[in-house]
Amino acid sequence: MQVSVENTSALERRMTVGVPVERIETEVNKRLQQTARRAKVPGFRPGKVPMSVIRQRYEDAARQEALSDLIQSTFYEAVVEQKLNPAGAPAVEPKSFEKGKDLEYVATFEVFPEFQVTGFESIAIERLQAEVADADLDNMLEVLRKQNTRFEAVERAAEDGDQLNIDFEGKIDGEVFAGGSAKATQLVLGSGRMIPGFEDALVGAKAGEERVINPTFPADYQNLDLAGKTAEFSVTVNSVSAPQLPELNEEFFALFGIKESGLEGFRAEVRKNMERELRQAVTSKVKNQVMDGLLAANPIEVPKALLANEVNRLRVQAVQQFGGNIKPEQLPAELFEEQAKRRVVLGLIVAEVVKQFELKPNEDRVREMIKEMASAYQEPEQVVAWYYKNDQQMSEVRSVVLEEQVVDTVLQKANVTDKAVSYEEAVKPVEAPPAA
Template sequence: MQVSVETTSGLERRVTVGVPAEKVDVAVENKLREAQKSVRLDGFRPGKVPMREVKRRFGAAVRNEVLADVMRESFLEAVEQEKLQPAGMPGFEATRNVAGEDLEFVATFEVFPQVEVAAFDAIEVEKPVAEVTDADVDEMIETLRQQRGEFEEVDRAAENGDRVNIDFKGLKDGEAFEGGSAEGQNLELGSGQMIPGFEDGIVGMKAGEEKDIDVTFPEDYQAEELKGQAVVFQIKVNKVEAKALPEVDAEFMKAFGVEDGNMDTFKAEVRKNMERELKNAISGKVKEQVMDGLAGQHEFDLPEALVSQEVDRMRQQMMQQFGGGQQFDASMLPAELFKEQAERSVRLGLVMRAILEKHELQADADRVKTRVEEIASQYEQPEELVNWIYSNPQQLQQIEGAVLEDQVVDLVLESAKVEEKPQPYQDAVKPRDQQQG
């Protein structure tokens, strides 16, 4: 088999492969003989159709089928012979395809880039340092009470935190505008659900009361015609409800898995969950910064085939998140929405692969076991989940992948510039993009 390799541009390769005529012709002949045994044609007994008739009717289709197989097999042999690493599927073109003559075809594809792993000492990481205090536990219990509170109608003026049922109509220059009216809408005051000034204007109103509120739409409001516009809302309050919070009693604790109704046990359980959340939040922030550092350190061409695959994966993921049905074609989502994120993901994947190869890292079995047990501990029958994960290669592979990422992060942190930043629990568990400064 003759093979020549040409670099057309960047990561693209054009491989020309010559395959001996005998290999193709023998395969075609064998396939036609197999077909002859089962071909049924009028005027002939089953299995007795003459070969010339089989060739006349099916020869071209069989040859095309054989060519596809031969090109695929020969391509795999060629890339192994030339020590190439294809990224994505190749495109095939038969440039000489005549029975009795050597086959020649061209395969065009991209290869994986050569990634030189940079030193990690230039990467800077700010690591949050926090602990769960008694006050944090008390605040969390209060949050749990708020989440389980129920609204009850009251006969008084509305206050922040109350829920009101309202009719409203928005007027701009005395005329109603689209989307500015509703009837019987529930609104929790202080939630920030409406534009600035709207909810504040309702505070102090009672059921049955009507009032006009002057507000100005923000300059960055989504509706172009309302940006920065002064409007009047005619408000009618139908009902005022206050939130009644449950007592932290045995029944309340039981809802969170504490059966003995003991306050110390409950607080210990809340603290344990908060500490797990804190650990995961800190780990996630550190990992995010390490990944940012690795992505910024490594510049190289990306295989477009891999980027396209990642874009398609992200499209499908978005469809699942928003409940897109089978009638919705994911390809309708513009690739530009995902391209930057997809390129970062592919770049990091290739960098991680290079680091794993350079440092010969394998998923640490003990860390995998610990991760599996941590996941299982959140379920009622953890032993069953542990057994299921270990018997499910796909699930186990995902966990091993996550552990390997953690091992790479640890490796980077050994050399990176790490600055510890003490902060309260609430700040430490907030996503990075929600933190001040």
């Protein structure tokens, strides 16, 4: 087998492969012999058909099959011989495909970029330091109470924060418009659920009262037919209910699966969850900074095949997430290219760090991660057992642990500054940069 390789770009290779005619004929004959053992030809018993008849009837198909298989097998033999690492399937173009002659074809494909990850010392990391203070715990308990607010009917005038049951009909220029009417709708005043001015105009209303209000739709309202227009709503208040926060008692604790440990046990459980959230938030923010730093320090060219595959994965994920009667390929590739490129480049960089530093998943960390995830459930032992019985889940956990080890490796060399912050600041999501 003869092989020659031409570099047509930084990542593209054009490889010419020549396969001797003897190898082709050997493969063709092998297939014809296999066919002869099972072929059913009128006038002959199975297995007794003369080879001349088999060749006359089946040689063309056997040759096409042999050539196809040879291209596939010799391509991989050639890339191994040439120490190439293809990043996608090749485009194959036959040059010589005649019976009785050597087979020659050209395979064009991309290879994975070869590089060393560098620039660790140039990466600046701000690592947040925080703890769950008693005041943070008290605030969280209030949040949990508000999330479980119940409303009870009252006879007084409505106040901000009350829940009203209302009927309303909206008109513009005396005409009822689509979507502007409803019956028995529950509305919490101050929630911002309705257009500006609607909820404010109902403060002070009582059960049984009817009001006519005239709010204006925002200029950027999603329905362009209504944007910027002033409407007239006839509103009937059916009832007014005041918010009632639940007491911190056994009934409330039971909502969270805590039945016997009382207030102190509940506080301890909530604190444990907050501390877990804090650890995850700090770890995530450090990881994002490490990945951004690695990207900035290691610009590499991305194989088009890998980018296309990742774009297609993101398309499928988008359709699964948002639904609708649309096929993934109908979504414009440009919507996903930036995210896909980041994912592909980071994947290549992380893989190279693993290779450079000969990293392997630390099984102690794997066990700790599974234990940490399981602690969020009421029966953690069953969750741990489930993970260890599920090879795919274990593989995913090991991948996450290995990525954490990559982050730790970078942190050992990066410029790390610790910053003391409050719990609220530490867990606050990072705001996405404004679109250009």
